[in-house]
Amino acid sequence: MRYWLLKTEPTTYSLRDLARDGRTDWEGVRNYQARNLLRDEMQVGDLALIYHSNATPPGVVGLARISGGARPDPHALRPDSRYFDRKATAERNPWVVVEVSFVEEFRKMVALETLKATPALEGMYVTRRGMRLSVQPVEPEHFELVLQLARS
């Protein structure tokens, strides 16, 4: 079992939206490093911290489970989609989605500020300056500590 952090802008798709939908395709990842993680490293059953970026404040707001393995991202082929990729074709579509299912909303969000202020979380990608990757692996001990912070 591996642990992940998935970024989303709440104005686009929030954890509450996921709670309402129950599950959703995590579409629109358009970075090759993130794509490789979705496609090659994620496994059904893995847990993911859901992180609200471009929010006030930004931070981890809850938990989701990877419930479906990587499939081609249909949004890449739709000209009317915000995630359209003019170079993608049905035969050569480099982008994938995974299915993500709602697990829980933290009673208390763990703000980025808190993550940064916690010395034991220093190694987390999300706390590093300039770290823009929208799909990030999370160390088990970091994952556990974030849960503790959310429940403290």
Place this chain on the structure above:
DNA sequence: GCCAACGTTGGC
């Protein structure tokens, strides 16, 4: 809204 950091594109 600003802008630093970063990834991608495309001319050469």
Place this chain on the structure above:
DNA sequence: GCCAACGTTGGC
């Protein structure tokens, strides 16, 4: 393959 220009991300 280099690298300048450009577009995007995302904290502030």
